[in-house]
Structure formats: C-alpha cells, structure tokens
Amino acid sequence: xxxxxxxxxxxxxxxxxxxxxxxxxxxxxxxxxxxxxxxxxxxxxxxxxxxxxxxxxxxxxxxxxxxxxxxxxxxxxxxxxxxxxxxxx
Amino acid sequence: xxxxxxxxxxxxxxxxxxxxxxxxxxxxxxxxxxxxxxxxxxxxxxxxxxxxxxxxxxxxxxxxxxxxxxxxxxxxxxxxxxxxxxxxxxxxxxxxxxxxxxxxxxxxxxxxxxxxxxxxxxxxxxxxxxxxxxxxxxxxxxxxxxxxxxxxxxxxxxxxxxxxxxxxxxxxxxxxxxxxxxxxxxxxxxxxxxxxxxxxxxxxxxxxxxxxxxxxxxxxxxxxxxxxxxxxxxxxxxxxxxxxxxxxxxxxxxxxxxxxxxxxxxxxxxxxxxxxxxxxxxxxxxxxxxxxxxxxxxxxxxxxxxxxxxxxxxxxxxxxxxxxxxxxxxxxxxxxxxxxxxxxxxxxxxxxxxxxxxxxxxxxxxxxxxxxxxxxxxxxxxxxxxxxxxxxxxxxxxxxxxxxxxxxxxxxxxxxxxxxxxxxxxxxxxxxxxxxxxxxxxxxxxxxxxxxxxxxxxxxxxxxxxxxxxxxxxxxxxxxxxxxxxxxxxxxxxxxxxxxxxxxxxxxxxxxxxxxxxxxxxxxxxxxxxxxxxxxxxxxxxxxxxxxxxxxxxxxxxxxxxxxxxxxxxxxxxxxxx
Numbered sequence: 014x015x016x017x018x019x020x021x022x023x024x025x026x027x028x029x030x031x032x033x034x035x036x037x038x039x040x041x042x043x044x045x046x047x048x049x050x051x052x053x054x055x056x057x058x059x060x061x062x063x064x065x066x067x068x069x070x071x072x073x074x075x076x077x078x079x080x081x082x083x084x085x086x087x088x089x090x091x092x093x094x095x096x097x098x099x100x101x102x
Numbered sequence: 103x104x105x106x107x108x109x110x111x112x113x114x115x116x117x118x119x120x121x122x123x124x125x126x127x128x129x130x131x132x133x134x135x136x137x138x139x140x141x142x143x144x145x146x147x148x149x150x151x152x153x154x155x156x157x158x159x160x161x162x163x164x165x166x167x168x169x170x171x172x173x174x175x176x177x178x179x180x181x182x183x184x185x186x187x188x189x190x191x192x193x194x195x196x197x198x199x200x201x202x203x204x205x206x207x208x209x210x211x212x213x214x215x216x217x218x219x220x221x222x223x224x225x226x227x228x229x230x231x232x233x234x235x236x237x238x239x240x241x242x243x244x245x246x247x248x249x250x251x252x253x254x255x256x257x258x259x260x261x262x263x264x265x266x267x268x269x270x271x272x273x274x275x276x277x278x279x280x281x282x283x284x285x286x287x288x289x290x291x292x293x294x295x296x297x298x299x300x301x302x303x304x305x306x307x308x309x310x311x312x313x314x315x316x317x318x319x320x321x322x323x324x325x326x327x328x329x330x331x332x333x334x335x336x337x338x339x340x341x342x343x344x345x346x347x348x349x350x351x352x353x354x355x356x357x358x359x360x361x362x363x364x365x366x367x368x369x370x371x372x373x374x375x376x377x378x379x380x381x382x383x384x385x386x387x388x389x390x391x392x393x394x395x396x397x398x399x400x401x402x403x404x405x406x407x408x409x410x411x412x413x414x415x416x417x418x419x420x421x422x423x424x425x426x427x428x429x430x431x432x433x434x435x436x437x438x439x440x441x442x443x444x445x446x447x448x449x450x451x452x453x454x455x456x457x458x459x460x461x462x463x464x465x466x467x468x469x470x471x472x473x474x475x476x477x478x479x480x481x482x483x484x485x486x487x488x489x490x491x492x493x494x495x496x497x498x499x500x501x502x503x504x505x506x507x508x509x510x511x512x513x514x515x516x517x518x519x520x521x522x523x524x525x526x527x528x529x530x531x532x533x534x535x536x537x538x539x540x541x542x543x544x545x546x547x548x549x550x551x552x553x554x555x556x557x558x559x560x561x562x563x564x565x566x567x568x569x570x571x572x573x574x575x576x577x578x579x580x581x582x583x584x585x586x587x588x589x590x591x592x593x594x595x596x597x598x599x600x601x602x603x604x605x606x607x608x609x610x611x612x613x614x615x616x617x618x619x620x621x622x623x624x625x626x627x628x629x630x631x632x633x634x635x636x637x638x639x640x641x642x643x644x645x646x647x648x649x650x651x652x653x654x655x656x657x658x659x660x661x662x663x664x665x666x667x668x669x670x671x672x673x674x675x676x677x678x679x680x
Contacts, residue, residue, distance in 0.1 A: 025412050029226030033175070036182050060182045061215060064222040100415070 014079040015087055023097035026069035031098040036060045038089050044080025046090065057090070103337050108285065108310035110330035112299035113634050114355075115348040116283035117341065118260035120323045120334075122314060123268065130242065132206040140198045147193055147204040150244035155184050157240060165298075172383065172408065179230050180237055189215055205245050212238045262323040264332075266314050268295045283325035285332045287313045299327075300388050300634060307332055358641045362393030366640040368622065368648045375628040376640045377433075379608055383422065386429045389633035393640060396433030398556065398630020399495070399608040400426060402479065403441055413475060419482020427492050434491050436556065436606075436630075437483050438535065439476065439508075441465040441497040460564070465498035470507050480515045487527035495556055499534040499541050505548060535608075537561035542590035545597035555598050556630070559609025563587055581664040582611040588620065588658055588667065595625030606630055616671050618642050623655030650674065 021027060027035070039046045039057035046057035050072055055062030057076075068074060074094070078087045093099075135143050162177035183189070192211035196202055212234060219231035260282040267288045284299050289308035299306030305327025317323070317334055324333040324344045328351070333340060367373045377398035378389035389397070405414050405422055414422075426435050443464025456462040469476035483494055496508045512532065519526055536542050537558035545555065559582055563569065566587060569580045581587070591607070598605045606628035611617045613631035618639060621629065629639060654674045661667045 024415070028412060029179075029224050030175075032224075032227075033179055033182055036185075037178065040182075040185055056187055059186045059188050060179075060227070061186055061188050061218045061222070064224050064227055065218070067223065100417070 014077060015083050016075060016077045017087060017091060018073055018075050019091055019094050021068045021070055021072045021074055021094060023100050024070055025100070026072065027063060027066060029064075031100070032060060032063045034098055035090065035093060036063055038093055039086070041089075042078075042080065042082045042086035044078050044083040044086045046086060047077045049075040049077065103340065104316055104334040106310045106313055106316065106332045106334070108307040108313075108330050108332065109290070110306075110327045111289075111296035111308050112284075112304065112306040112327050113351075114283075114303070114305035114327045115325070115344060115351050116260070116262065116305050116327075117322065117324050117336075117344055117348060118262040118282045120264050120317055120319060120321045121261050121279070122317055122319050123263060123265040130205045130209045131203075133203045134201050135197060135203050137198075137201065140201070143197050143204050143207075144190075144194050146245065147197070147208060148190065150204070150208075150241050151184055151190065153244045154237065154241045155181055158184070158237075176230070176233070179227070180233060183215065183219075183230065183234060184237060184241075186215065188218075205242060208238070208241060208245070262325055264313055264317045264323065265295075268298075283323075283327070284308075285310050285313060285323075285325050287311065300385070355637075358637045361641065361644075362391070362637060364393070364640075364644075366395075366643040368643060368646045368651070370648050372622075372648045373627075374622055374643045375606075376636055376643065377436075377606075377628060377630040378633045378636060379630050380426070380633070383425060385633050386426065389636065390429065392633050392636035394430075394433075394633060394636045396430050396491075397426065397435040398606050398628055400435060400437045401441065402437060402439065406440060406442060413478070414482075416478050416482045416485070419479050420485045423483055423486035423492065427486055427489055431489050431491050434493055434531075436493045436495050436533070438495040438497050439466070439479055439483075440469055443468050460570075466496050466504050466508055467498065470504065470511075473511060476508075476511055477515055480512055481519060484515055484519055484526040484530065485524060487530050488525050490527045490530075492527065493531040493533060493553070495533045495535055497535040497558070498537055498561070499548070500538045501540070502544070502547050505534055505551065509551075533606075536590075536594050537565070539566050539590060542594050545594040546600070549597045549601040549603055552603065554604045554606065555594055556606040556608050557591060557594060557626075559587070559591075559607060559611040562590060562609070563611075566590060582609075582614065582617055583620070583658075583664040583667040583671075585659065585661050585663070585667060588624065588655070591621070591626070592624050592655070592659055599625055604628060613639055615639070615642055616668065619646055619651045619654055619671060619674065620658055620667070622646060622648065623651030623653070623658075 023031060025031065036058060048055050048057050048063065048066060050066055050068055053066060055066050057063060076087060076090055158177055158180045162174055166174065189211050192214050193204065193207040196207035196210055197204060216231045216234050219227045222228065259280055261279050262283045262285065263281055265286045267286055281304065283304055284295050284306040286295050286308045287310055289295050295306055295308060305325050307325055307327055307330050310332050313332060321335050324336050336344065365373055366376050375395045377396045378394035379399040380386070380389060380397050381401050381404050405418065409418065423437055441464065443459055443462060463471060483492060486492060494512065496505065499505050509532065516528065531553035533554035533556050534541070534548055534552050535556050535558050536545065539562065542562065563580060563582055567579060567581065567584060569576050595605050604627045605625060607621050607626050608630040612621070612629040613635035631639060654670060658667045658670050661670060
C-alpha cells in the first residue's frame with residue numbers, strides 16, 4: 014500500500030468533469046484507490062463517492078493505493094490532479 | 103386513424119411500423135431468494151450490469167463520428183455511474199441480507215444512486231441522475247433473461263420509434279434496428295432525439311401530446327417531420343398520399359442536395375448569403391452538409407449553461423470558438439456574446455427574482471454589469487480569431503451608450519492581449535443585434551460605427567408587437583409580416599446601406615419561405631437559420647428575382663395589416679420567381 018498527499022489546485026475543484034476523469038483513470042487499475050479529505054474518505058472508483066467529497070480548490074487530499082499496479086495508479090492520479098485535470102487556469 | 107401534432111425537429115416523411123419505448127414504469131417483481139442461491143443472483147446482476155456497460159460503450163462508438171466530444175462525454179458519465187462500486191455493493195447487500203431477487207435489489211440500489219447524485223450539488227451529475235432511469239430500464243431488460251433486443255430484422259422492415267422520451271441509453275436498444283423516424287411525447291429542438299435524428303437525417307417530431315397513450319405497438323405510423331405530424335393507423339388513401347409525398351420529398355431533397363455547395367444568387371445575380379444558427383457544436387456537421395456559408399449566429403449561452411453553476415474559463419471559450427472557426431474556415435462565424443436572461447435561459451449567476459426578466463437585466467445589460475464575465479468571453483473570442491474568420495455580435499443593444507461601453511471593453515481586451523504578445527485578428531468585425539425597436543429606429547446612429555447589423559426578428563417582434571410567444575392566448579398575434587416589423591427592417595436596411603454596411607436576419611423569419619422575398623426585397627443580404635432549413639432557403643433564393651422582390655417589398659410597406667402583406671406575397675410568388 015502506498016500513499017501520498019496532494020492539494021486540489023484547479024479552479025473548480027473536484028466538479029463533474031474533473032471527478033469523471035479521476036474515476037475513469039482509477040477504473041483502469043486493479044488496485045483499490047481511496048481519497049481522504051479531513052472530512053471523509055471515498056472510493057476513487059465511485060463517482061458518487063468522489064462527488065460527495067466536494068473537494069474545492071485548496072483541499073488537501075490523501076491518495077491511498079493498494080494493489081499490484083499501485084505505483085502506476087498513484088503516479089497517474091497524482092499527475093491528473095497536479096495538472097489541474099487538464100483544465101488550464 | 104389518429105392525427106397528432108408536435109414540433110418538427112428533423113425534416114422528411116417516413117412510413118413504418120411502430121415500436122413503442124416507455125422510459126417510465128419499469129415493472130419490477132419482488133421475489134425471495136434463499137441464502138444458498140444468493141451468490142448466483144449477485145452474479146446474474148453483475149452480468150446484466152456488464153452487458154449494459156457494453157451497450158453504452160457500443161453506442162458511443164457508433165455515435166463517435168457524428169457527435170461532438172461534449173455529447174460523447176454523456177456516455178462516459180453513464181459508464182462511470184454503472185461501474186460505481188456503490189451500485190453493485192448496495193444491491194449485493196440487499197440480495198444477501200434481505201433475501202430478495204436481483205431485479206428488486208437493483209431497483210433499491212438505483213434509487214439510492216439517484217438520491218445520492220441529486221444531493222451532490224453538481225448540476226451536471228444531477229442531470230445524469232435523470233438518465234439513470236433509462237440505464238436502470240436497460241439493466242432490467244438484461245436481467246429479464248434473453249434480450250428482448252432484436253438483432254436481425256427482415257429485409258424491408260421499417261421501424262418508427264414512438265417514445266415518451268429517449269435517453270442515450272434508450273437509443274442503444276435500437277442497435278442495428280432499421281429506424282426510419284422518431285416521434286416523442288416530450289423534448290425540444292436541442293433534445294437528444296432531435297440531435298440524433300438530424301445527424302441520421304431521418305424525420306422526427308417531438309412534443310407530441312398523448313402519443314404513447316394513443317399509439318399501439320406494431321401499428322402503421324406516418325411521421326411527417328416537415329409539418330410536425332404523426333398519423334397512427336392511416337387510411338389507405340392517406341397511406342397512398344404520404345407515400346407519394348415521401349417520394350416527392352426524397353426526389354426534391356436529392357436535387358437540392360446536389361446544389362448544396364452552389365452559391366445562392368437570385369436569378370438576376372445578387373448573392374444572398376445563407377448561414378446557420380448554431381446552439382451546439384453538435385450541429386456543425388449538418389450545417390456544413392447543408393452548404394451553410396458560415397455561421398450567422400452562434401448562441402454562446404449553451405456554453406455557459408453547460409458549465410453552470412461554474413463559469414466557462416477563457417480557455418473554455420477559446421476551445422469552443424476555435425473548433426467552430428476551424429470547421430467553417432474560410433467562411434465567417436459570428437459569435438453572439440452572452441445573451442443570458444430573458445425567459446429562456448437560466449444560470450446560477452442570474453437574479454431569478456426579477457419580475458419581468460424579458461425587460462430586465464439580460465444580454466448586454468447583464469454583461470456590462472458583470473464585466474469580468476464579459477471580458478473573459480471577449481478574450482476567448484479574440485484568441486480564437488487568428489484565422490480572421492470570426493466576428494463579434496453584441497445582443498440587445500438599446501442605446502448607443504451600451505454599444506460604446508461594450509466596444510470599450512473589447513478594446514481593453516485587445517490591448518491586454520497585445521501587451522501579452524498573444525496573436526489575434528485586430529480588425530475583427532463587430533456588429534450589433536437589432537432586436538429592440540429603439541435600436542431599429544435609430545439605426546443611422548450605429549451605422550457609421552458598426553461593421554454589420556443582424557436583426558433578431560424573434561425578439562424584435564416580441565417587443566414591437568408586445569407579444570409573449572409562450573403565452574398561448576396571445577401567440578396568434580405574433581406576426582412577422584406585420585407592417586410595423588417590415589418598417590423596422592426597412593429602416594435598418596436603409597441606414598446600413600447609406601454607410602455601405604450589410605444587414606443579416608437571424609430570427610425564425612429568416613427560414614420562412616413567405617418572408618424570404620420580403621427580406622431580400624427590403625435589402626437584407628444574409629439569412630441565418632437552423633441548419634435543417636439551409637438547403638431549402640438556398641434553393642428558394644435561386645428562384646427569386648431581386649427586382650421583383652424589391653417591388654413586392656415596396657408594396658408591402660404600404661399595407662395596413664399582416665394579412666394584407668401575406669396576400670401580396672402569395673400573389674407575387676409567381677412574379678417574384680424568375
């Protein structure tokens with residue numbers, strides 16, 4: 014199991030499009046992926062869970078990945094968030 | 103025989119056998135499952151979910167070449183929802199703990215999902231929650247065992263889909279079906295059914311009240327997408343008549359399609375540009391296929407509605423406009439700046455407490471009060487203008503001061519981009535939309551300043567004749583041929599001509615064949631309309647003589663009523679045609 018803390022840095026936070034992208038990437042891996050804010054924890058493969066986090070810009074997020082392909086999964090998810098979900102600014 | 107009427111959203115005439123699809127009412131029977139059979143029951147549900155995901159993915163593949171990325175993203179959202187572990191987990195718990203069957207367990211879990219999505223505060227997924235009903239039905243169909251879906255159809259079979267409403271996943275049940283027409287009880291021009299029908303070029307009528315109650319499965323149905331008619335169980339005589347009409351339409355269509363690329367000039371050689379009104383990027387394909395000479399009106403509202411409650415960023419604007427500018431290059435694309443407000447469009451940034459929004463803070467009034475939103479859009483347009491085929495249109499200008507203020511914002515944006523070294527079209531044409539009578543009557547004040555005029559007849563008529571078109575009690579008074587309307591248009595055309603500036607018309611009147619000779623005769627040089635009307639109007643113009651149209655317009659301006667004008671046009675049709 015590996016974990017990493019990142020900060021949501023896109024202007025709109027984990028809104029529809031961003032959440033959908035994140036779930037789509039998580040779904041590509043076998044590993045279990047969870048996202049934790051200081052309020053709650055969600056399964057990154059659950060769109061309902063990710064939307065419920067309602068993580069706005071600036072929210073610190075702990076990504077925990079557990080499974081055979083965890084390293085690649087973490088790297089891609091981290092890249093997506095750091096890259097502001099490809100939204101530009 | 104039953105005749106029902108609705109809104110025609112895709113032209114053509116088709117006759118076929120009805121196939122009824124109801125999204126509402128999914129009959130789910132509750133049965134008990136013994137603990138030892140629970141595992142197999144969960145497995146059965148898993149397979150049904152997987153099969154549904156496959157259906158949606160297949161549909162997306164089939165639609166890929168026809169629909170835009172934004173539209174395709176809806177299919178992705180459906181897949182994500184179906185794959186949500188909470189859905190299966192919830193159903194599994196019900197099967198194991200409550201000892202119920204997969205169908206019943208799924209229904210409960212789906213309801214949780216809909217409630218959950220509705221509670222997220224995310225308008226995009228709240229809208230998808232509505233779609234979940236359609237997805238649910240599909241999973242239930244898979245659970246029902248051997249798929250009801252037919253994959254083979256006898257040759258010559260023609261299916262007419264009658265439905266209350268069609269969601270993307272509902273459409274997936276039509277995989278391979280020889281669908282010749284759609285008719286739905288609900289829906290509008292921009293609904294899913296309308297877009298699909300137009301892209302498949304088959305007739306469709308939406309908003310047909312009483313359709314699913316009256317229609318019987320496997321009956322004979324005529325769908326007339328020209329008149330907005332659905333005829334159930336037609337008589338022999340009617341069938342023969344519509345077969346003739348369908349054939350005639352096909353022939354006519356083929357003939358005018360051959361000329362799609364040809365310019366539209368009157369018989370005496372005056373070019374009249376026919377362009378498209380676009381709401382969604384989805385319609386780019388059909389507008390191009392119809393031979394639209396550019397976009398006379400791109401309604402940017404949909405870009406805003408799509409992002410609600412957030413606002414589109416400069417990059418979002420740039421992306422949209424760049425795509426359209428590229429698709430139509432070298433033809434011109436006119437981007438109307440945000441026309442939010444009024445009776446049609448809602449967005450979280452609007453004040454919903456206005457008592458009379460049509461006369462309230464809408465369009466340019468809203469933009470001038472929210473310069474940040476306005477400038478973000480203007481910069482997006484400017485950055486997308488490097489091919490030099492974009493133009494800017496300010497909506498609902500009422501006073502010269504509004505135009506000057508809007509222009510100052512535009513100049514400020516240009517300076518900002520220039521300072522940043524960003525390339526853009528420094529001479530991007532700027533026009534105003536004439537839709538308020540005060541603007542039409544003082545057109546000479548604007549003529550030296552603007553590059554072009556675009557008359558929005560829908561709003562102009564509404565303001566000029568004091569008609570709320572959505573109010574059934576006064577809707578019949580709405581009359582584009584009212585002499586007051588013609589006088590306003592004539593005044594704008596004269597003022598523009600004195601400064602050598604062109605005038606376009608972009609309301610529904612532009613696509614009305616009765617109005618075409620009048621508008622051409624008054625001096626309008628561009629008609630912008632819904633893409634499905636472009637071919638017809640281009641063809642119509644090639645049969646008109648400018649001189650005859652001018653004579654007709656002169657007479658019409660002296661008429662006392664709209665009925666008198668209509669009479670003049672009818673009598674002149676022979677004369678106006680070359």
